[in-house]
Amino acid sequence: MTRWLDDAQMRAWLGYRRMRLLLDLQVSRDLAEGSGLSDADYDVLSNLSETEGHQLRLSELSAHMRWSKSRLSHHLTRMQQRGLVTREECPSDGRGAVILLTDDGWRAIRTAAPAHVESVRRHFIDRLTDEQIRVLGDIAESVIGHLDEVPVRTPSGEAGKQPAEIAAGKQPAEKAARRQPAKE
């Protein structure tokens, strides 16, 4: 006996789906036009830019982004060809790969960030009330909290490794303390 959704639930779900469709489309388009970076590029750069030394093991990056290693590896190859990142051997683990943000990569994301935040504001943040922003934060926290427990689908174990942290701003860092633009 299926428990279908009632009107309000349907409105929320369909609304979410459509918002997602339109919002992400618009924001990535703005990003790409303004900086030549794709959504995925920005995420990668943003994660790297936040770390100590602008570098991260491939596996750490993939775990945090929830990307498969394969996907990340492929994507890094392309970003590497564009000079945004480089790969280096890992000193402590012969198999490992350390991903390094290049100067160009660092410059790219710092340049892209302002317009990106502006875009996020225009299409999203500035359309919401403070109250809505607060509630949305709560909603995301609940949903994420639940899903983060679901192990990442891997053949054998290695389950829920990610900290339950939700935030962790993502931006060219620097501007210190107050986190900035970012995305996922």
Added chain:
Amino acid sequence: MTRWLDDAQMRAWLGYRRMRLLLDLQVSRDLAEGSGLSDADYDVLSNLSETEGHQLRLSELSAHMRWSKSRLSHHLTRMQQRGLVTREECPSDGRGAVILLTDDGWRAIRTAAPAHVESVRRHFIDRLTDEQIRVLGDIAESVIGHLDEVPVRTPSGEAGKQPAEIAAGKQPAEKAARRQPAKE
């Protein structure tokens, strides 16, 4: 002078991004495992299933889904090979293509729907309070209302053709009035 996001705004934006990442991943995985349908398949079938006669012009479908005609055409070719839909000439316009839901397609979505709603509930709806659901509906409405005005990016005009409608449940229809599972 960039107006960076403050803490609450950052929490909402990053939360949204991460929720999106995890939630959509989980829901599509459930869907695929349970029914062999991809997210995209489900959307297409769902839109067709709601129409009079289970058919739609390709262009109407693409406009409503906000997919490019190219993408839709490619996807339909694959779905056609799997017997979920068929293409027919349009009687009123020699160039046109009418997309038809096949019996198999209809059966496929009706079969998939219950588990899909269940999945949406488990990972999303049931984790939220009524209040949160209401506010999320409002949020989506605002954001979508704004974005729907932005014309679909096409070489020449044909701008904002889509009705500003947000909802329009998406489900195997039938169960009449009260709309059901669905997804964008």
Added chain:
DNA sequence: GCACCCTGGTTGACATGTCAACCAGCACTG
């Protein structure tokens, strides 16, 4: 040190999405 297995990462084949070129059919003009 060796057998054995697990882990980190890469790779190739294939699925899916994007972009631009293309083509046939409607529509308007003269």
Added chain:
DNA sequence: CAGTGCTGGTTGACATGTCAACCAGGGTGC
């Protein structure tokens, strides 16, 4: 009804993502 141009849709080339196979290096037991 020829000329012109726009529209609906398809196609091929290429970008991106997924999946499974593979491989080298690390870790453990002996």
